[in-house]
Amino acid sequence: MLKISSPEKLRELSLEAKEEGLTVGLVPTMGYLHEGHLSLVRRARERNDFVIVSIFVNPTQFGPGEDLDKYPRDLARDEALLDAAGVDLLFIPTPEDVYPEGFQSVVHLEHITKPLCGAHRPGHFDGVCTVVLKLFNMSAADDAYFGMKDYQQLKVIERMVKDLNVGVRIEGMPIIREPDGLAMSSRNKYLSDPERQRALALSKSLDKAEELVGGGLIEPAELISEVRSVLEAANLEIDYVELLGAENLDRIESLKGNLLLAIAAYVGTTRLIDNRVLVAR
Ligand code: PAF
Numbered sequence: 001m002l003k004i005s006s007p008e009k010l011r012e013l014s015l016e017a018k019e020e021g022l023t024v025g026l027v028p029t030m031g032y033l034h035e036g037h038l039s040l041v042r043r044a045r046e047r048n049d050f051v052i053v054s055i056f057v058n059p060t061q062f063g064p065g066e067d068l069d070k071y072p073r074d075l076a077r078d079e080a081l082l083d084a085a086g087v088d089l090l091f092i093p094t095p096e097d098v099y100p101e102g103f104q105s106v107v108h109l110e111h112i113t114k115p116l117c118g119a120h121r122p123g124h125f126d127g128v129c130t131v132v133l134k135l136f137n138m139s140a141a142d143d144a145y146f147g148m149k150d151y152q153q154l155k156v157i158e159r160m161v162k163d164l165n166v167g168v169r170i171e172g173m174p175i176i177r178e179p180d181g182l183a184m185s186s187r188n189k190y191l192s193d194p195e196r197q198r199a200l201a202l203s204k205s206l207d208k209a210e211e212l213v214g215g216g217l218i219e220p221a222e223l224i225s226e227v228r229s230v231l232e233a234a235n236l237e238i239d240y241v242e243l244l245g246a247e248n249l250d251r252i253e254s255l256k257g258n259l260l261l262a263i264a265a266y267v268g269t270t271r272l273i274d275n276r277v278l279v280a281r
Contacts, residue, residue, distance in 0.1 A: 001079070001082060001083045001087050001088065001089065001090055002088065002089045002090070003079070003089075003090045003092065004089065004090075004091060004092075005091070005092050005093050005094060005097055006093075006097065007093060007097055007098070007134075007138040010052070010089070010091050010138050010139055011137075011138050011139070011140055013089060014050070014052065014089075014139050014140045014141070015140055017049070017050040017088075018140065018142075022048075022049035022050045023047070023048045023049050023050070023142045023143065024048060024049075024050045024051075024052065024139065024140060024141045024142050024143075025044035025045075025047060025048030025050070025051050025052065025141060025142065025143045025144070025145065026044070026052045026053075026054065026135065026136070026139045026141035026143070026144045026145070026168075027040045027041050027044050027051070027052070027053045027054070027144070027145050028053075028054045028056075028131075028132060028135050028144065028146075029053060029054060029055055029056075030055065030056065030057045030058065030071065030186065031055040031056075031057065031072075031073055031074070031075065031078050031186070032071070032072040032073060032074055032078070032186035032189070033077075033078045033081050033082070033186075034176075034184045034185070034186065034188075035176045035184055036147050036149060036175070036176040036183075036184040036185070037147075038081065038085060039147075039173055039174075039176050040145040040146070040147060040173050041053060041082065041085045041087060041145075042085065043145055043171065043173055044143065044145050045085065045086050045087075047143060047171075048142065048143055050088050050089070051086070051087050051088050051089070052087075052088065052089045052090075052091055052139050052141065053082050053087050053089075053090055053091070054090075054091040054092070054093075054135055054139070055075070055078060055090065055091070055092050056091075056092070056093055056098060056131070056135075057071050057073070058098070058127055058128070058131040059095055059099075059127075060099070060123075060126070060127030060130060060131065061123075061124050061125075061126075061127030061128045061131065062124075062127070063121055063122060063123060063124065066121070067187070067190075071186070072186050072187075072189045072190075075092070091138075091139070098131065098134060105130065106126050106130055107126065107129035107130045107133050107160065107164075108125075108126050108129070109125065109129060109156055109159055109160055109163070111248075111249075111250075112152075112155060112156050112159050112248065112249050113125040113126075113152075113156055115152075115242060115244060115249055116152045116240060116242060116244075116249070116262050116264070117152055117153075117264065117273070118152065119240070120239050120240060120264060125152075125153070125156050128153055128156065128157075129156060129157070129160050132144075132157055132160070133160065133164070133166065136166055136168045141168050142167075142168065142169060143168065143169045143170075143171060144157075144168050144169070144170055144171070145170075145171050145173060146170065146171070146172055146173070147172070147173055147174075147175065147176075148172050148173060148174055148175050148275070149175045149183050149184070149185065149273065149274065149275070150273070151260060151262060151275045151277075152249060152262070154170070154172045155247075155248070155249055157170055158170050158172075175274075175275075177203065180200060181200055181203035181204065181207070182196070182199055182200055182202070182203060183202070183203060183272075183273075183274045185272060185273075187270055187271070187272060188272075190268075190269070190270040191267060191268070191270055192268070195267045195268050195270065198234045198235060198236060198267055199234075199236075199267045199270075199272060200234075201230050201231050201233070201234030201236055201265075202231070202236075202263055202265060202272060202274040203274060204230055205226075205227040205228075205230035205231055205241075205263065206227070206261060206263070206274060206275070206276040208226060208227065208230055209223055209226065209227050209261050209276065209278065210276060210278060212226060213255060213278045213279075213280050217255070218254065218255045218280075219255070220243050220252065220253075220254065220255055223243065223255065223261075224241050224242075224243060227241050227261065227263065228241050231263070231265050236265040236266065236267055237265060237266040238263075238264075238265050239264035239265055239266065239271060240262070240263070240264050241261075241262075241263050242260075242261075242262050243255075243259055243260070243261050243262075244259065244260050244262070245257070245258070245259065245260070246258040246259055246260040246277045255278075255280040256280050256281070257279075257280065258277055258278075258279055259277070259278045259279075259280055260275060260276075260277055260278075261275060261276050261277075261278055262274075262275040263275065
């Protein structure tokens with residue numbers, strides 16, 4: 001596995017691969033890899049001839065007081081995992097490589113960034129979209145892979161690609177969970193053992209919601225209130241519990257069609273997110 005930090009070199013190597021007729025797949029990450037990331041890498045390995053993984057803890061998507069400085073890092077372990085997964089090229093730029101002096105551009109999307117994490121983490125999606133578009137341009141990727149745990153991020157990126165005629169095919173991959181249901185996340189590392197137990201309330205509340213909708217519950221407010229009670233019973237501090245249209249994240253009036261039930265909650269000081277797409281008839 002080749003390891004580089006220069007954006008110019010990345011583009012050069014990727015274009016060389018494409019000239020040889022290879023397809024290029026990109027998996028953008030912030031490192032501290034888990035099975036969720038590795039499922040994206042495996043998918044890229046399956047579909048693409050030349051697989052690039054980027055590791056970059058992007059400072060512009062963290063707000064003041066968020067966990068940029070303490071975001072978990074273990075490059076040696078990440079490298080070993082990626083090498084074993086058959087990755088061709090690991091791109092690890094520095095903040096200066098990505099944002100050289102004088103940098104002043106921002107990619108901003110309107111409506112789809114307004115609810116959920118967009119409302120609770122101002123500027124977050126500007127940072128995500130800007131870095132992701134840069135990674136697309138630097139890597140000249142044909143395909144890029146994102147996890148559905150960050151469901152809003154996936155939808156925002158799909159929208160950006162459509163709106164700006166970006167020639168990258170986006171593929172979303174299912175959430176990978178621990179055997180007990182906890183959605184895999186690099187931030188799970190912050191949890192103490194008792195907190196990890198309490199964090200199970202996120203996936204349990206989604207299970208309950210799915211059961212209720214399957215059983216014919218049709219009131220959005222009632223469903224949200226049931227989900228909130230499961231989270232509150234575990235002493236989690238709720239950031240949001242919202243039910244939106246799964247395609248465009250627009251407001252809904254009734255429980256009908258494909259709906260996104262999305263949660264963000266604090267377990268102690270750790271903010272976790274989880275979601276489920278519910279199919280209501
Ligand atoms: O999902 C992430 O890890 C990040 O938001 C991404 C897509 C790598 C952009 O920094």
